Amino acid sequence: MSYATVMVHVGIDEASDARVRLASGLGERFHATLVGVTGWGPRPPFAAEGLVVDFGPSDAEREAMTEELGRLGAHFREIVGPGNRPVEWRATLDFPLEVVAHAARAADLIVIGGGPQPDDVFRSLDPGSVILRAGRPVVLVPDSIDSLVPSKILIAWKDTREARRALVDALPFLHEADKVMVAEVCPEGGEAAARQDLDDVTRHLARHRIAVAAAITVHGSGTATDEIIRIAREERVDLIVAGGYGHSRLGEWMFGGVTRGLLGHSPACCLLSH
Incomplete structure (x- = not known):
């Protein structure tokens, strides 16, 4: 028994790079596919005076968000570096919790951060909600840790x-x-x-x-x-x-x-x- 796929949440928090390095190390240890995943939630509609007002992203904003997620993916691959194992990147314009919860079906193990989350509610990930919704084991990584050797x-x-x-x-x-x-x-x-x-x-x-x-x-x-x-x-x-x-x-x-x-x-x- 092993982990064939290790999935890691790539965020905008300061500990994200260390978390990616840790997940990459686990991928090497278990000869697993490494999947980086992230999301960026759009502004939700709201009701005002009986009307539903939707200030969702414009086409230009959506394009800019997609480009930013692409840059984050390139940074993820740069941290992981070249290797023989498969590496995947998944980015969606949706709230990170929704993205990780849905992507969990493709993972054996999910690596997320355990420290303070960004103030940006559209890009932050609530660890407790991931644990409840993923249906997969979740490795919670404190901010100060960038490797996991399970001795x-x-x-x-x-x-x-x-x-x-x-x-x-x-x-x-x-x-x-x-x-x-x-x-x-x-x-x-x-x-x-x-x-x-x-x-x-x-x-x-x-x-x-x-x-x-x-x-x-x-x-x-x-x-x-x-x-x-x-x-x-x-x-x-x-x-x-x-x-x-x-x-x-x-x-x-x-x-x-x-x-x-x-x-x-x-x-x-x-x-x-x-």
Whole structure:
């Protein structure tokens, strides 16, 4: 099992070039086709005094936007450089979320940024929405990272559908790792059930010829995200694998949640699946 196609969002944010280099490196590692994708949303129509007013781009503006996307594509290919693997470019005059969500059907793995997004709402990409809509594993890349060598991987386990999906989606990375750790954050008194969960996960991975170096059950005074990030920093992990939005996104926004915490504070790349 491997990733045959790695797709990367190419944006106007400052971290875009580093993200492309990281995705290019993954393409080389997995001998995968690399696809760069971007979008530029037109101004939507709005209602005024009972009338629908459409200030969409004129023909001249549309041509200028298309040319700018073409220049972005040329820059993408320049960063990737010459190579033997296939490289594709996809650019559409539509909101980046819509473009990436539709293009996801052609990808095995999607690489997006995890840092602050541009103020331009017509060209920015909301990471949480991509996770919910892509139907593919999403690698979230912090701004400071431009390569991903998955030597140490932390699986942030919780017995949910999304976590199970992420575990399977991450198998190509897990086979590449030198050290795989599994951690479940449980409340005090829940250690026995958590240990049983982790034993099952460990045996499951062993059947895939993946040895788990450490299975950790923790419960502290901080949040689950705090504990996961603490372990990731202490172990200097390269990749965190987790389910994406096991609760509703509204629930995470109101009450907090691991996905929301990782989106904003993870020190390492995260593979998230919904």
